[in-house]
Structures are given as structure tokens and as C-alpha cells.
Amino acid sequence: MATTFDVLIVGAGNLGLWTAYHLAKRRVGRIAVCERYWAGFGATSRSAGVVRQQGGSETAVKLGKWSRELYLALGPELGLDSGFTETGYYVLAETEEERAAFLDLVNLRRACGVENTWLDADEGRRRFPAIDWEGFRGATYTPDDGYVHPPIVARNITQAVMRADAIDLYERCAVEGIAQVGGAFRVTTSRGVFEAGRVLDAAGPRGVRNVGAMLDVRVPVSATRHQIITFPTTGASGPPAPFPMFFALRQGIYVRAEEQGALLGMSNPDDRADRTDRYQIGYDWEYHDRMRPVWESFFPSVAGLPVSRAWAASIDYTPDHLPIIDQPLPGFYVLAAGGHGMMWGPALGLKGAELIATGQVADLPADEITLGRFAVQRERPDAIALPFPVDEDEA
Numbered sequence: 001m002a003t004t005f006d007v008l009i010v011g012a013g014n015l016g017l018w019t020a021y022h023l024a025k026r027r028v029g030r031i032a033v034c035e036r037y038w039a040g041f042g043a044t045s046r047s048a049g050v051v052r053q054q055g056g057s058e059t060a061v062k063l064g065k066w067s068r069e070l071y072l073a074l075g076p077e078l079g080l081d082s083g084f085t086e087t088g089y090y091v092l093a094e095t096e097e098e099r100a101a102f103l104d105l106v107n108l109r110r111a112c113g114v115e116n117t118w119l120d121a122d123e124g125r126r127r128f129p130a131i132d133w134e135g136f137r138g139a140t141y142t143p144d145d146g147y148v149h150p151p152i153v154a155r156n157i158t159q160a161v162m163r164a165d166a167i168d169l170y171e172r173c174a175v176e177g178i179a180q181v182g183g184a185f186r187v188t189t190s191r192g193v194f195e196a197g198r199v200l201d202a203a204g205p206r207g208v209r210n211v212g213a214m215l216d217v218r219v220p221v222s223a224t225r226h227q228i229i230t231f232p233t234t235g236a237s238g239p240p241a242p243f244p245m246f247f248a249l250r251q252g253i254y255v256r257a258e259e260q261g262a263l264l265g266m267s268n269p270d271d272r273a274d275r276t277d278r279y280q281i282g283y284d285w286e287y288h289d290r291m292r293p294v295w296e297s298f299f300p301s302v303a304g305l306p307v308s309r310a311w312a313a314s315i316d317y318t319p320d321h322l323p324i325i326d327q328p329l330p331g332f333y334v335l336a337a338g339g340h341g342m343m344w345g346p347a348l349g350l351k352g353a354e355l356i357a358t359g360q361v362a363d364l365p366a367d368e369i370t371l372g373r374f375a376v377q378r379e380r381p382d383a384i385a386l387p388f389p390v391d392e393d394e395a
Contacts, residue, residue: 005032005168007356008187008196010175010211012039014341016202017157018070018349019356024164026357031167032196034189036174036207039161040154042279043205046313047342048228048265049148050245050256051084053114054091054140056105056384059322059368061112063344063351064145070346071148074156078163083152087257089145090124090246091384092136092298098249099137101383106140116142130239131246132298139246147245147256150342157346175203178214185331198356202335205316206277217328220374221336222273223314224389225281227288231261232308238262238301246299252387253295262302266291267315269387274314283312315339317388318374325351325361325369334371339388 006029009016017040020033035041051071053064068084075082093099102118109116119141121133127141161167170191177188178199187194201211205223212219234241241257248254253266268287288310296303317339318324324336325348335352337344351369355361367373 002186002193002195005030005194005196007198007200008032008034008185008194009200009202010034011201011203011207012169012171013042013044013202013204014040014154014157014345015204015335015337015348015352016200017161018346019200019202019335019352020167021157021160021164022350022353023356024166026353027166028357029166032194033161033167033169034173034175034187034194035169035171036190038171039158039169043314043316043341044154045150046279046311047150048254048256048263049150049153049342050254050265051148051343052089052145054089054105054109054116054142054145054384056382057322057368058108058112059364060382060384061109061114062364063323063340063347065112065114066347066350067344068144068146070350071153074160074346078156078159080156080159081152083148083156084146085148085242085257086144086146087242088141088143088244090128090131090139090141090244092131092139092246092248094136094248094250096137102140105384109142114142115144116140128244128246130243130299130301132300135298145245148342153342175211178211180215183331198331198333200333200335200352200356202352204341205314206279208316208334208336212334215329215332217332217334219324219334219336219371221316221318221324222389223316224267224274225271225284225312226265226267226315226386227283227310227312228263228265229288229310230258230263230308231302231305233261233305234301235305248298249384251291251294253291255295255299261308264295264302267386267388272389279314281312281314283310316341320373321382321385321388322368323348324371325355325364326371327355328371339386
């Protein structure tokens with residue numbers, strides 16, 4: 001006989017775990033979370049952990065703001081450190097076109113309750129001389145942006161889920177099929193058959209598309225490569241950690257502190273969707289060598305330093321780099337991060353739980369979160385994003 005739940009969540013990454021946590025707070029009934037590997041595995045534990053409120057759309061700004069607040073609140077709730085380090089963040093503009101767009105975004109962010117300001121290159125140089133500002137017009141800056149350590153925040157939300165009596169977490173529990181049976185769903189897994197009144201597809205870059213297909217729902221999410229390296233120090237004259245984060249948007253390179261050194265992330269705009277279904281992807285040393293003179297030119301502190309770690313991981317993306325929070329079928333929900341699972345995960349869980357519990361999502365524009373937006377031609381609304389694949393056919 002099948003075990004019955006009120007809600008079954010596919011995926012125990014950052015999105016699935018935070019949704020379960022918020023659903024339990026809403027007392028929606030019994031909740032199952034099915035994860036084919038382990039809680040916090042996959043893209044969650046391989047991310048860089050940047051938490052940026054300086055988005056390029058209303059949705060991006062609000063999700064960043066709410067996620068920062070939720071990360072900070074969960075640690076004390078558990079009696080643990082939150083895992084969040086506040087550093088401030090410079091988003092760097094190279095061209096006059098970027099400068100003009102950034103000035104408009106300052107007004108949007110302020111309207112959403114985020115402290116944000118524009119700094120010209122001279123003021124940026126005065127505040128943070130570790131950046132070579134010669135090639136930049138200036139930057140937007142938010143003082144309370146920061147980063148989380150992925151293993152710590154994965155530990156925290158997993159512990160919060162395990163403490164909730166209403167939630168059952170099933171690891172090594174791959175979902176093999178979903179069928180509608182009457183007004184409910186029968187979910188076949190590697191650990192048995194479950195039944196649930198509602199199902200949430202939060203299966204991340206390696207699963208959300210396939211889970212949707214089990215019910216003939218097209219979810220335009222794909223995975224692509226993202227590369228991260230760390231340096232053990234910032235050199236003899238480099239800034240002491242934790243120093244402010246910065247993002248050279250046009251180059252697709254960001255830097256944050258990491259222990260006593262620095263972490264640098266980058267994406268190759270020529271990469272395409274990766275269909276291998278692997279979380280481990282080969283590191284592109286050719287691209288690394290091509291971009292090294294670029295990052296050393298604007299962050300000379302790390303020039304010539306050895307790399308302590310290097311890895312490539314799969315990151316999800318949507319055609320417009322924004323999330324999906326939607327109910328394409330009665331009782332079936334889709335939650336995807338659009339490449340920002342660590343940055344937006346707590347807030348996406350909050351709004352995903354709200355949709356499941358109330359049938360609606362408040363305070364976010366519907367045309368930035370629902371699946372229907374992909375049926376029409378529109379400009380990409382979020383200008384502050386890594387250079388993910390731009391061909392919508394890839395997604």
C-alpha cells in the first residue's frame with residue numbers, strides 16, 4: 001500500500017528543502033521530500049554562495065533581499081551560525097550603455113527597499129583600491145550584500161527540515177514516474193510508491209525538466225557549465241578577507257573572499273546546454289587560460305598566484321535568466337531558480353510554499369515567474385546575470 005502525503009517535493013536541494021520548511025510552517029499537512037542522492041547534494045553544494053540583492057528586475061531584487069533575510073534568520077532559530085558573511089558588493093560597468101542601465105536599476109532597487117548607490121570610478125577607487133578601475137565607468141554598490149558558505153547553509157536548512165515533525169526526507173530516492181490518479185498523484189520511486197495530493201517539481205538543473213516531462217509539462221530549464229577557482233591568499237599587497245565582492249558583468253567574472261584568499265567564478269558565453277545528466281563537468285582550462293589575463297588586469301592582487309581549488313559544476317538557466325514559480329497542472333507545481341539557486345533559494349521556497357498553500361504568489365510580477373511568459377517573444381528583463389546560453393532553443 002502506498003504511503004500518502006499531502007505534498008510531495010521532488011528534489012532536496014536548496015529550493016526543495018526551503019519549500020518544505022515553509023510549508024511546514026504553514027501547516028499544510030504531511031510533506032515528503034524525495035532526493036535521488038543526498039540532501040544539499042548536486043548544484044547546491046557546488047555553488048559559490050553569492051547573495052546579491054542587486055538584480056536587474058523586480059523579481060531578482062526582491063528574491064535576493066528576502067533570501068538574505070531568511071538566511072540570517074535561520075541560523076539563530078537553530079542555535080547555529082547563519083553561514084552568511086556581509087561584505088558589500090560592487091557591480092562594475094564598463095560601457096556608457098551599462099552605466100545608463102545601472103542608474104535606472106538603482107531606482108528600481110531603492111523602490112524595492114534595497115540600499116543601492118552609483119559610484120563613479122574615482123569614488124570606487126577611493127573606497128576599494130584593490131580593483132584596477134581604469135577600464136570601468138563605475139559601479140553600483142550595496143553595503144549589505146554578501147555570501148554564504150554552501151555547506152553551512154545546506155547543513156542549516158537540512159537540520160531545520162529534519163526537526164519538523166510534518167516532513168519526511170527520503171534520500172537515495174529517485175523519482176521514476178508520476179501519474180495522475182483521480183484527484184491525486186502516484187509517484188513511483190526507487191524506494192517505493194507514494195501518493196500525494198500535490199507534487200512540487202524542484203529537481204534542479206539535472207531533474208526539473210525530466211520530472212515535468214513525466215506529466216507532459218514542458219519546463220524550459222537546462223544545465224550548463226559554471227567554473228569556480230580559489231586562491232589561498234590575495235598576495236602580499238592584496239585586500240584582507242573578507243573584502244567586498246565585485247562582479248565584472250561584461251566579462252562574466254565575479255570575485256569574493258574565501259577563507260584567507262579569494263574565490264572567482266566565471267561562465268563561458270560559448271558554452272551550450274549540457275545534456276549529460278552529470279553534476280561533475282570537465283573544467284575548461286583553455287577558457288581559464290584565456291580569461292586569466294582579464295581577471296588579473298582588474299584584480300592584480302591575484303596575478304601569478306597559484307590556484308588552490310578548481311571545479312566545474314552544472315548550473316541551471318531559463319531563457320530569460322529568471323525563476324519559475326508556477327502551477328501548470330492542477331496540483332502540480334514547478335519551482336526553478338534560473339541560475340540563482342543559492343542566491344534566491346530561501347525566497348523561492350517561501351513563494352513556492354505560498355503558491356501551494358494559497359494558490360497565488362503575491363508581490364512578484366506574474367510575467368517574470370510563470371511558464372506562460374516563454375510562449376511570447378520578449379526582451380530578457382534581468383540584465384544582471386552571468387552569460388548563460390542565449391539560444392532559447394537550448395532551453
